[in-house]
Amino acid sequence: MSFANIHGIKISYRVYGNGFPVVLIHGYGAKKEIWKPQVAEISKKFKVVIFDLRGTGESDRPNIPYTMKMMAEDVNELIESLNIRKAHIIGRSFGGMIAQNFALLYPEKIDKLVLIATNYGRKDTEWVEIPKKGRLAEIKTLEHDPLKAFKQKSKWLFHIKFRREMEAHPAKRFYEVFSMEDLIRESTISPSRPQDIINQAEAMKTHYTFDKLGEIKQKTLLIAASHDRQTPVSVMIEMNNKIPNSKLKIINEAGHFMTLSRASEVNKMILDFLEN
Numbered sequence: 001m002s003f004a005n006i007h008g009i010k011i012s013y014r015v016y017g018n019g020f021p022v023v024l025i026h027g028y029g030a031k032k033e034i035w036k037p038q039v040a041e042i043s044k045k046f047k048v049v050i051f052d053l054r055g056t057g058e059s060d061r062p063n064i065p066y067t068m069k070m071m072a073e074d075v076n077e078l079i080e081s082l083n084i085r086k087a088h089i090i091g092r093s094f095g096g097m098i099a100q101n102f103a104l105l106y107p108e109k110i111d112k113l114v115l116i117a118t119n120y121g122r123k124d125t126e127w128v129e130i131p132k133k134g135r136l137a138e139i140k141t142l143e144h145d146p147l148k149a150f151k152q153k154s155k156w157l158f159h160i161k162f163r164r165e166m167e168a169h170p171a172k173r174f175y176e177v178f179s180m181e182d183l184i185r186e187s188t189i190s191p192s193r194p195q196d197i198i199n200q201a202e203a204m205k206t207h208y209t210f211d212k213l214g215e216i217k218q219k220t221l222l223i224a225a226s227h228d229r230q231t232p233v234s235v236m237i238e239m240n241n242k243i244p245n246s247k248l249k250i251i252n253e254a255g256h257f258m259t260l261s262r263a264s265e266v267n268k269m270i271l272d273f274l275e276n
Contacts (some may be wrong), residue, residue: 017043025095
């Protein structure tokens with residue numbers, strides 16, 4: 001485990017593999033470990049950097065409202081501390097929002113961009129309340145019943161086929177990387193606190209990129225899931241239409257967390273895009 005000192009706070013990160021750098025940005029209230037299936041494959045060809053956003057995992061958790069600019073600046077300071085001048089940037093969900101803001105603030109730092117199950121935000125901030133309330137309820141349940149918390153969250157994150165398979169075989173290791181038991185255990189280690197979830201939600205309120213998506217000139221891969229209950233395919237189609245040099249891939253019979261449930265397909269899409 002390594003730490004970078006950024007704006008007076010410690011950001012926890014890990015580096016795997018060698019080659020051109022790829023930086024992975026995780027989602028809302030998640031942690032760097034959520035990228036394990038991607039790290040396993042992508043680090044065979046690239047130098048992969050995963051890290052905990054401020055307010056998550058082993059990074060510091062300053063109790064102030066965060067902004068998207070702040071989150072993007074954290075990414076920039078982290079890669080500068082690692083002497084990375086340019087990288088491929090991959091963001092999922094909330095991480096995809098940060099990646100968009102990073103691309104707009106630091107276009108010269110990105111070679112290729114991958115946006116997974118993400119959106120461009122809205123001018124009003126009401127949309128943030130639904131994920132915020134969901135995560136706060138999950139934290140409360142997690143304190144006394146991690147299994148129940150996981151099953152409740154799963155309804156939002158996975159396609160029903162994958163959910164049933166996990167629940168029928170909780171110890172089964174998918175892609176030789178994780179099992180349902182592993183995911184539940186991981187959720188109890190350094191979990192988000194209510195204040196962390198609230199502070200990250202403030203950052204989401206400052207996210208609205210729709211009018212600026214045309215300024216993202218990098219080659220961009222958008223990956224959507226057919227049954228994503230949090231980011232509908234229609235939103236990513238709109239993004240594909242707005243980002244000039246982008247292409248959209250849709251994974252069928254998959255939910256918001258297809259980076260886990262359909263890891264081999266997602267990894268192949270990413271590697272094909274980055275290598276070609």
